Amino acid sequence: MKKQSSPFIAKILSFAREKKLWQRGERILAAVSGGPDSLGLLLFLHDIAEQEGLSVGCCLVQHHLREEAEEEARYVESICEWLGIPFFRRDVYVEEKRRLGGGSVETVARTLRYEALREVREEEGYTLIALAHHADDQAETILFHLLRGSGVRGLSGMAPKHEELIRPFLTVTKKEIEDFLTAFPYAPCHDATNDELDATRNRIRHQLLPEMLSYNPNLVETLRHTADILRSEDAWMEEAAEAWLTSHGKEGSLEKDAFRALPLAMRRRVLRRMLMHMGEGSSDFESLSRLALLAEKGETGKLTSTAHVVMEIGRRCLYFYKGNTKKQEENGLFLLAKHFFEKFTQKDVDKQQEMAIISGKDRADTLWHMETVRLGKPPEHPARNQYLLDAEKVGEVRLRMPRPGERMAALGMDGTKSIKRILQDAGIPAALRPYWPVAADEKEIYWTCLLRGSRYGRVTKETKEYLLLTIWFGGNE
Numbered sequence: 001m002k003k004q005s006s007p008f009i010a011k012i013l014s015f016a017r018e019k020k021l022w023q024r025g026e027r028i029l030a031a032v033s034g035g036p037d038s039l040g041l042l043l044f045l046h047d048i049a050e051q052e053g054l055s056v057g058c059c060l061v062q063h064h065l066r067e068e069a070e071e072e073a074r075y076v077e078s079i080c081e082w083l084g085i086p087f088f089r090r091d092v093y094v095e096e097k098r099r100l101g102g103g104s105v106e107t108v109a110r111t112l113r114y115e116a117l118r119e120v121r122e123e124e125g126y127t128l129i130a131l132a133h134h135a136d137d138q139a140e141t142i143l144f145h146l147l148r149g150s151g152v153r154g155l156s157g158m159a160p161k162h163e164e165l166i167r168p169f170l171t172v173t174k175k176e177i178e179d180f181l182t183a184f185p186y187a188p189c190h191d192a193t194n195d196e197l198d199a200t201r202n203r204i205r206h207q208l209l210p211e212m213l214s215y216n217p218n219l220v221e222t223l224r225h226t227a228d229i230l231r232s233e234d235a236w237m238e239e240a241a242e243a244w245l246t247s248h249g250k251e252g253s254l255e256k257d258a259f260r261a262l263p264l265a266m267r268r269r270v271l272r273r274m275l276m277h278m279g280e281g282s283s284d285f286e287s288l289s290r291l292a293l294l295a296e297k298g299e300t301g302k303l304t305s306t307a308h309v310v311m312e313i314g315r316r317c318l319y320f321y322k323g324n325t326k327k328q329e330e331n332g333l334f335l336l337a338k339h340f341f342e343k344f345t346q347k348d349v350d351k352q353q354e355m356a357i358i359s360g361k362d363r364a365d366t367l368w369h370m371e372t373v374r375l376g377k378p379p380e381h382p383a384r385n386q387y388l389l390d391a392e393k394v395g396e397v398r399l400r401m402p403r404p405g406e407r408m409a410a411l412g413m414d415g416t417k418s419i420k421r422i423l424q425d426a427g428i429p430a431a432l433r434p435y436w437p438v439a440a441d442e443k444e445i446y447w448t449c450l451l452r453g454s455r456y457g458r459v460t461k462e463t464k465e466y467l468l469l470t471i472w473f474g475g476n477e
Contacts, residue, residue, distance in 0.1 A: 008172065008180045009048060015171035019160040022128060024053030028166070029088075029126040031117055032058050034072040034189035037132035039079075040177040041169060043184055045130060046083055057086040059120045059129075061113045063094050065105070065193075072189045079186055088124065090116035106199065121164060133158055134169040134177060139223040140204050143212075147200075151285060152234045157227035173220060241269035249274065253317040260296055267292045271311075274320055278309055315427040341385070341450070341473035368437040368449070368473060370399040375466040378459065382468070387439065387447045389457040391467035395441030399449075399471070402438050408445040409455045419448055426451050439469050 015021075022028065030045055032038040045056045058080045062073050073089060080087035092112035094105060101108075117129050138157045145154030160167050169177065181188060197203050213219050244266070248255045254274065259267060268288045291311050298313040312319045374391055382388060389397065402423075407416040423433045439447040446454045449471045459466065 006180070006183075008176055009044065012044065012168050012171060013048065013052075015160070016168050021161050021166045021168055022052070022054060026053075026128055027055040027057070027126040028128045028130050029057045029059050029117065029121050029124070030130045031113075031132070032060055032076055033191070034060070034076045035132075035191055036178055036181060036188035037134060037137075037169065037174065039076075039186060039188045040181050041130055041132040042076075042079070042085070043186070044168070044180070046085060057088065057124065057126055059088045059090065059117055061116045062089060062091045063109050063113070064091065065094055065109070066191070068189070068191075075189065086124075088120045090120060092116055106201075118164070127164070128166050129164055131165060131167050132169055133167045134172055134174055135220050135224050136174045136205075136209070138170055138227060139209060139220045140201055142223045142227055143204050143208060144201060147204075149285075152230050152237075155227065156231035156234050157224075159231060170224070237266070237269055238273070241266060241273050245270055245273055245277075252278075252321060253314075253319050256295070256314065256316055256318050259318060264292060267295065271295070275309055278320060278322065310431065312429045312431060314429050317427070319429045319431075321431065368399060368471060370437070370439065370449075370472070371470045372397055373468045373470070375468055378463075378466050379468060383470070385450065385471050387449075387453060387469045387471075388459050389446055389467040389469065390459050390463045391465040392463075394446060394457045394467060395443065397439050397441050397446060397467065397469065399437050399439055401435060402433075402445075402448075406438075406445065408438075408448065408452070410448075411453050411455055411458075417452075419445070422448050422452050437471065439471075 028045060030038070030042045032042050042056075042058055045054070048054070049056045058076065060073050060076050062069055077087050077089070079085075092109075092115075094109045094112060097103075097108050097112060098105065103111075120126070121129055142155055142157045145157075148154070158167055158170065159165075160170050194202060195206070197206065209219070216222060244262070245254075248258045249270075254270070259270065262270065268285075271288050271291050294311065294313065295318055308322055310321050312321075378388060379386070402419040406419045408419060408422075409415075410417045410422065419436075419438065420433065423436055428436055437449045438445045439449060444454060444456045446457045447469060
């Protein structure tokens with residue numbers, strides 16, 4: 001039975017257009033379990049598909065948690081067959097996954113379900129995944145996050161559209177969905193586990209929310225409106241944080257003074273986005289507050305870690321790299337080295353030279369590479385990543401890491417200066433100093449690369465043969 005002119009459908013279509021949930025020609029995959037919410041979603045999408053120019057498919061994920069689930073899966077498949085809707089089934093095994101990796105039933109089931117839905121969407125060429133969360137679910141979600149002490153993001157609830165996920169039912173209540181279903185000859189399935197009071201969300205649904213409705217009968221709508229306000233403000237602040245990060249940050253670093261001038265709320269957001277850029281997701285409020293406090297008051301060289309990322313206080317910048325305070329991972333050092341190479345060379349290396357140096361003859365650890373070339377005359381315009389020596393005054397110059405306590409006869413001063421002090425003066429973070437390259441033979445260090453040259457091996461008017469050192473940051477190539 002078609003109900004295209006019903007107030008229920010009109011209300012959702014108005015919401016869909018306001019939130020720009022879909023466009024004509026979209027292919028929407030509905031996530032359906034057979035319960036009233038998801039069955040209502042399937043029937044709604046089938047009703048409006050022709051009018052809206054949509055193609056609709058159905059995906060059921062069988063979690064193998066209840067005996068009744070198999071019969072429910074066959075029931076949903078039969079409805080799709082009757083309506084001519086493409087049906088896809090995916091089987092996931094929640095308990096087996098929990099035995100291997102732990103986690104609650106609800107969390108593991110949700111993770112596996114979303115993975116399965118995205119897999120079907122990609123394999124079958126659908127553009128969107130429709131979920132059946134409604135206004136009551138939104139209210140429960142907000143209350144759940146409120147009880148956990150969440151910030152603005154948690155209290156923003158579920159977004160009507162996020163990437164490929166859409167939730168057209170957020171504008172209607174569960175009762176409105178049930179009333180809509182009475183016009184169809186299909187009885188929804190009932191999952192008895194939703195009635196159990198051992199889960200926090202179920203207690204919120206069956207105990208807390210009904211009690212709060214006695215104080216405010218319009219609470220569901222009130223919370224939905226609050227979530228809309230907070231979500232739009234949260235989006236604006238995220239955009240502002242990203243814009244600041246683009247202006248004042250580089251890969252793996254932030255300008256320290258500019259960061260410290262930000263309001264605390266913005267500092268937390270910038271830090272969270274930095275963690276996201278590093279591929280480590282978001283961190284909890286306490287961890288972000290600890291990072292923000294250290295960034296504001298910490299002395300140079302101090303560091304802390306969260307979510308597998310280390311933050312270190314430099315003289316002018318805050319540095320971020322993967323690892324923890326006990327172990328800094330190689331990829332994090334790679335990012336730090338890349339940052340300082342670009343800082344000191346200002347990318348003053350053409351692409352032709354870049355390709356030559358990456359395949360060079362010498363390397364220090366896996367972060368740096370060096371090529372040595374003997375010349376009959378000096379280069380006209382040496383790059384910032386090059387250093388020139390008198391070939392007859394030096395031995396076999398190799399690239400290596402500095403050794404503890406090493407010193408060099410630095411240009412511009414009498415006596416010697418420790419490599420550690422040279423690196424400190426240049427603002428090289430403590431974690432990177434043991435991996436900063438020096439060019440040396442068996443007797444002397446001639447170049448703390450990119451930073452300081454030696455009084456020994458210098459080119460003079462009498463130099464007849466030149467040794468050109470070219471260092472390149474190459475990582476693991």
